[in-house]
Amino acid sequence: MKSLINYRNIRFTIHLKYLWLFFATMLSMSLLSSCEKKDLEIQKGVPFEVSVMPIPKQIANGQTIEIRLAIQRTDHYVGTQYFIRYFQYDGQGRLRFDHKYGFLPNNLYPIPAEQFRLYYTSESFVTQSFTVWISDNFGNEKQLSFQLNSINR
Numbered sequence: 001m002k003s004l005i006n007y008r009n010i011r012f013t014i015h016l017k018y019l020w021l022f023f024a025t026m027l028s029m030s031l032l033s034s035c036e037k038k039d040l041e042i043q044k045g046v047p048f049e050v051s052v053m054p055i056p057k058q059i060a061n062g063q064t065i066e067i068r069l070a071i072q073r074t075d076h077y078v079g080t081q082y083f084i085r086y087f088q089y090d091g092q093g094r095l096r097f098d099h100k101y102g103f104l105p106n107n108l109y110p111i112p113a114e115q116f117r118l119y120y121t122s123e124s125f126v127t128q129s130f131t132v133w134i135s136d137n138f139g140n141e142k143q144l145s146f147q148l149n150s151i152n153r
Contacts, residue, residue: 091128
C-alpha cells in the first residue's frame, strides 16, 4: 500500500510540474508577443518653412518697415507651438510684433498665428543687420537674416 501512495505522489508531482511548465510557457509567450516591435513610426513635429514677403533694402532713421511672414508646414499636429527671437548685430533698431510690444534681443516669444507681421523701426544712421529665428516646440528652427542700408532724409 505504501508503494501505491508513493507512486501517486510521484505521479501528482510530475503532473504538477508539467502544469507549471505549461503555464510558465504560456505566460512567457504572451509577454514576448506583447513586447514585439511594432512597425509604427512616431514623428515628433513637422518640419516647416518660413516665407517672407519682399521688404525695402533701405531705411531711414526713425522709419518703420513691415515684414510679413508665414509659417508653412506640410502637416498639422495638435500642440505645435511656434516661437520667435531675434538678435541685432549691426546698427540699432527696434523689432515689434503687430505694433504691440518690442522684442528684447535673444528672448523667446510665442507666435500666435502662422501668418504674422513684424515691424522694424530704425534708430540709427548706419546699416542695420539682424537675424530672426523661428522655432517650434519640437526643436525645428529656421533662421532669417535681414540687412537694411541706411539712407538720409
